[in-house]
Amino acid sequence: MMKYGFSERVKYMKSSAVRDILKIINQGNIISFAGGLPEESLFPVEAVDKAFHKAVTTNNKALQYGETEGVAELRALLAERMKQKGLNRSAENILVTSGSQQAIDLFSRVMFNKGDIILTENPTYLAAIQVFDSYETNVVAVDSDDDGMILADLEEKIVSLKPKCIYVVPTYSNPTGKVWSLERRQKLLELANKYHVVIFEDDPYGELQFDEKEAPPSIASLDDNDLVLYTSTFSKTVVPAMRIGWIVGPHQIIRIMAQAKQATDLHTNSISQHALVHLLNDFDIDQHIQTIRETYYERMLVMKKLLDSVEIDGLKYIVPKGGMFFWVKLPEAINTTDLLNEAVKEGVAFVPGAPFYVSDPEQNTLRLNFTNSEPTLIEEGMKRFVKVLEATNINV
């Protein structure tokens, strides 16, 4: 019964399938590879504590209402950090957001009309699809392989569908853990230039690479024509609870997004912003990120070893070069939603792959997170997983 007259857009809003699964899983005594959480024991608590102490006690002005665009010192530091990564933009081109999720939402708000076409990979980041759906857009999948989108399919869809935007998570993607090759990045940009389509590059995991040499440049850093918006976050490198992300892009778009943000929440929590300023100044965040990388790499290898032990023809996965996830394909006869039910009975959980698809979901896929469990737990959980998997495979 709809007692209240909700807006049309409510029909297009979906709760996150993953969040719904997590609620169930978190109730039991289950080893969970389902979430996308960073490792809590690595949180730099002492440094964060000092940074907040400084933010709260240094100047009462820091506790007052602040500017919608973000704390000036933080924007300057972000511009500096971006420059070190080859993305040369001024602080004027940066908007601080309440997590990078808000960057996706504000961008959508100022760009999309009902029915606009957005091209994405398939599968792609679930909560981006949720946002796009809520603006009543049409999200269309482009074929891709291990190196990124297939360029012929991309160009054909640009020409025939005239998309407003191409949304990509090109580096250690969620859910596939994939990395786009340099060539695909360049070619994507060439096509975007040729047809004047905006690219939205979502990069929450870019700093979590396992091998320094392998880190590809961001697509934004290759862009000379103001066609790429780039967003990232401190959720994976400091702590998620701060909810601080940022977006870098053409000033014209950033300015309008700031205007939208003003109506949305006035400005992002500025105690956290000032704390980040102190953290970036007083703490060796790059050394800290190196520790995160090493820890996650070790955990990835433990999970890989157990995955390699599975005796099932047709099981495929991509070896992650960074990020937080394994993406696993099973024989087509295995439905991973059914498999999850069995797995939970055995005390282990993952996320079925289907919800991450824009269209044509593959029911035989799943995502495993390796960052939020200690190696011994990964080993134990994966043994349970392999047991369930092999038992299921015999039965199908």
Added chain:
Amino acid sequence: MMKYGFSERVKYMKSSAVRDILKIINQGNIISFAGGLPEESLFPVEAVDKAFHKAVTTNNKALQYGETEGVAELRALLAERMKQKGLNRSAENILVTSGSQQAIDLFSRVMFNKGDIILTENPTYLAAIQVFDSYETNVVAVDSDDDGMILADLEEKIVSLKPKCIYVVPTYSNPTGKVWSLERRQKLLELANKYHVVIFEDDPYGELQFDEKEAPPSIASLDDNDLVLYTSTFSKTVVPAMRIGWIVGPHQIIRIMAQAKQATDLHTNSISQHALVHLLNDFDIDQHIQTIRETYYERMLVMKKLLDSVEIDGLKYIVPKGGMFFWVKLPEAINTTDLLNEAVKEGVAFVPGAPFYVSDPEQNTLRLNFTNSEPTLIEEGMKRFVKVLEATNINV
């Protein structure tokens, strides 16, 4: 030049006239009564510092991703505080938001379609109009007097326009400083029930009353039929930089708003939420609010004394019983936008009243904030203001 194809709704987005004025004013050495800022020297820095220290160091789980609805302990404490104020709802009916501005935005997102009618007072809270405009709604003004909306006009407009919502700031309103009488609150609710219209009660200033006896009950606390949504904030009673507000309402609406929030920013900064839990448990916030009230009352009286010294027939103002603002009407010949130019030359600033109107702006109105300047500065600033005002009055 529109290089990028923005969404239609961008046309309906306006930057805040007040924020634009503030940017200019903050550049000079001006005594400003223009903003709506709390007094910085009253910020409970020591208590906030302790609260953040506890929030960051007690449990790493508090630094992890959190629930969209808000930190459970905070929602329970809010339900308890609301109950003490006669608003008896469970934690399930509460959504923690990134400031009460976000509550207005999320509510609008799930309720309004293009062209929907919203009834408001005239003038009313500027940033609410901004949000409503961005959803392409039609905001229609209801006539009002010092006690609230005029009921005959309200009923006529409900019947003829079939509004989706009535938006009110009934207690120490921004910009008018007005308080609705108990009778008008009850009658508003009766009409809302009769015609089944949702009321959105925006109450950021309700705790800033100058006389304990005069505090009227919130409209939400009189509601037995799940028709009122009530939002408030800690921006005026703790610090604005935390950006923590909350909204209490029918579970059906709160649940859908939480779903919208999930796509918007996942969840509100949970370090600040946990800090607030500690603050509410360890610190006497009610005693602190009492200090704020006394300080603001004293400042209000200083400003009133100077306003009373003005020798201009036709100058009218409402004596604030709480909140942060004087709303002043001048003789019709005086345009307060022109007056502001003269005032700034003399080193004092206010906000012209026109931007706060939904329709038929009265150019001879202005808003004065008395909370963000010390008494001696109020005295000096008001002397400058009176000088400019009297000089202008002779010339018109």
